[in-house]
Amino acid sequence: MYNINPSFMKRINLVNLIGFVLLFILIYSIYISSATIQVKSTLSILCIAIYLWITELVAFPVSGLIIISLITLLLGLIPDENGYSLGTQKALALGLKGLSSPSMAMIMGSLIVASSIQHTKLDNFIAIKIMSSMKNSPAFILLGCLLVGICFAFLIPSPTGRTAVLIPILLGITKFLDTNPQKKFTMIVILGAIHISTIWNIGLLTATTHNVAGLDLITNHYQSFKITWLQWFMTAAPASLLLSIILFFILKQELGDYKISLNLKKSYDKLSLTKTQTKLLSYLLALIFLWITEGSLHSLSVSSSMILIASVILSPKIGVFDCWKQAEKLLPWGVLIMFGASISLGLTLVDSGASAWLAEKCFNFVDIGKLAVINIVITGVVFTIILHLGFASAASLTFSIMPVYLSLADKLTEYTNINAPTFALIQLFAISIGFILPANAPQNMLGYATGIIDIKTFIRIGIKLTIATILVFIMLAKTWWSNILTL
Numbered sequence: 001m002y003n004i005n006p007s008f009m010k011r012i013n014l015v016n017l018i019g020f021v022l023l024f025i026l027i028y029s030i031y032i033s034s035a036t037i038q039v040k041s042t043l044s045i046l047c048i049a050i051y052l053w054i055t056e057l058v059a060f061p062v063s064g065l066i067i068i069s070l071i072t073l074l075l076g077l078i079p080d081e082n083g084y085s086l087g088t089q090k091a092l093a094l095g096l097k098g099l100s101s102p103s104m105a106m107i108m109g110s111l112i113v114a115s116s117i118q119h120t121k122l123d124n125f126i127a128i129k130i131m132s133s134m135k136n137s138p139a140f141i142l143l144g145c146l147l148v149g150i151c152f153a154f155l156i157p158s159p160t161g162r163t164a165v166l167i168p169i170l171l172g173i174t175k176f177l178d179t180n181p182q183k184k185f186t187m188i189v190i191l192g193a194i195h196i197s198t199i200w201n202i203g204l205l206t207a208t209t210h211n212v213a214g215l216d217l218i219t220n221h222y223q224s225f226k227i228t229w230l231q232w233f234m235t236a237a238p239a240s241l242l243l244s245i246i247l248f249f250i251l252k253q254e255l256g257d258y259k260i261s262l263n264l265k266k267s268y269d270k271l272s273l274t275k276t277q278t279k280l281l282s283y284l285l286a287l288i289f290l291w292i293t294e295g296s297l298h299s300l301s302v303s304s305s306m307i308l309i310a311s312v313i314l315s316p317k318i319g320v321f322d323c324w325k326q327a328e329k330l331l332p333w334g335v336l337i338m339f340g341a342s343i344s345l346g347l348t349l350v351d352s353g354a355s356a357w358l359a360e361k362c363f364n365f366v367d368i369g370k371l372a373v374i375n376i377v378i379t380g381v382v383f384t385i386i387l388h389l390g391f392a393s394a395a396s397l398t399f400s401i402m403p404v405y406l407s408l409a410d411k412l413t414e415y416t417n418i419n420a421p422t423f424a425l426i427q428l429f430a431i432s433i434g435f436i437l438p439a440n441a442p443q444n445m446l447g448y449a450t451g452i453i454d455i456k457t458f459i460r461i462g463i464k465l466t467i468a469t470i471l472v473f474i475m476l477a478k479t480w481w482s483n484i485l486t487l
Contacts, residue, residue, distance in 0.1 A: 027048075162197045198441060
């Protein structure tokens with residue numbers, strides 16, 4: 001048994017108590033405002049959800065059930081200004097609406113694909129093959145690490161999953177280095193694995209589930225707006241590519257004149273794919289092909305392609321698992337509850353008018369309607385980055401802020417010639433930017449938990465990368481994105 005410091009527990013309890021008091025004050029201030037009853041109730045649910053997400057007082061799946069329960073009770077039982085109450089049956093349907101969203105198929109398929117890669121150890125093979133092909137120098141070894149991260153972004157649709165499998169591989173590879181794993185080089189390599197995973201969340205629609213869920217909110221609100229996997233890639237990949245190059249030079253500068261040697265070639269020259277790995281790799285390449293050719297060779301959506309390949313992976317004989325129970329142990333089904341409930345909350349925020357009310361309150365400090373379109377976009381990006389400092393998950397930030405941006409985009413069309421869906425889409429790109437603190441993303445926490453990274457280095461590199469990201473977004477807004485930002 002571990003002995004927990006009583007003073008530490010007192011500090012934790014004090015933080016929770018302060019947070020609860022602030023939550024109570026916030027909800028009270030909402031209820032004495034001039035908003036409608038439905039808006040007040042929905043915003044109260046949002047405040048409770050954010051409190052649970054930030055404090056992690058309960059597990060994320062449990063927070064999902066709490067959100068569904070609150071939507072059912074508050075929106076179902078409390079009458080509006082006309083004395084009409086929605087009823088718990090209809091309110092429960094609102095709470096469960098997110099579970100029937102098309103993005104849920106993508107999220108479910110993502111879990112299956114990630115578990116199949118973990119089960120077959122295909123990730124290990126790819127990482128070692130790429131790393132062993134690099135030249136014997138610190139810069140090339142670092143480059144190899146980043147290339148592995150980019151490759152994994154196409155295959156593993158979860159930044160946490162990518163980082164979770166990549167870090168042990170990199171730590172294993174450092175055994176071939178004539179140095180202590182606590183040395184600076186290993187720390188830089190692990191930081192590279194963390195940040196490259198986050199960077200490619202921007203460039204690939206399928207790199208993370210919060211992209212798919214956020215896009216689902218956008219397309220639900222703007223039903224005429226459609227974007228394929230390839231269109232997303234063409235729009236956002238330049239940002240990820242530029243940031244990957246910048247990350248390489250930032251980390252290379254951190255290394256300085258550090259000299260080290262690595263020789264994996266002799267040990268892994270004869271390493272080859274197993275029959276099961278070959279089968280899985282062919283399915284994953286077929287999946288990527290379906291994503292790229294969406295809208296040109298076929299009409300299968302990204303989510304449809306994912307669920308199709310996931311079904312093949314789980315099927316007997318042709319799949320990669322021996323039986324269902326083998327796969328079931330690797331699948332975190334609780335994630336589906338959390339995402340489904342969060343999507344329901346996002347849709348309810350928009351439909352109730354709560355997001356419009358919140359957008360007005362958040363942006364009334366500046367006359368945003370009088371700004372140039374590029375300045376409006378960058379203001380939103382900076383606001384999102386600052387807000388992300390308080391969130392431990394891009395998914396929770398997506399469901400909290402995207403409804404606000406959708407309402408803000410609607411309002412902006414009254415004063416400017418901005419393309420509302422594109423504005424919302426770029427803000428969705430910005431939600432991935434969480435480089436500064438270990439608590440800003442699960443993949444950050446995984447890397448920091450190794451004990452190799454010191455907090456000062458983490459923050460210093462994170463700040464540099466965040467500034468670089470803002471500059472890249474400004475440059476793209478003036479060039480690559482300029483034609484799609486305005487009507």
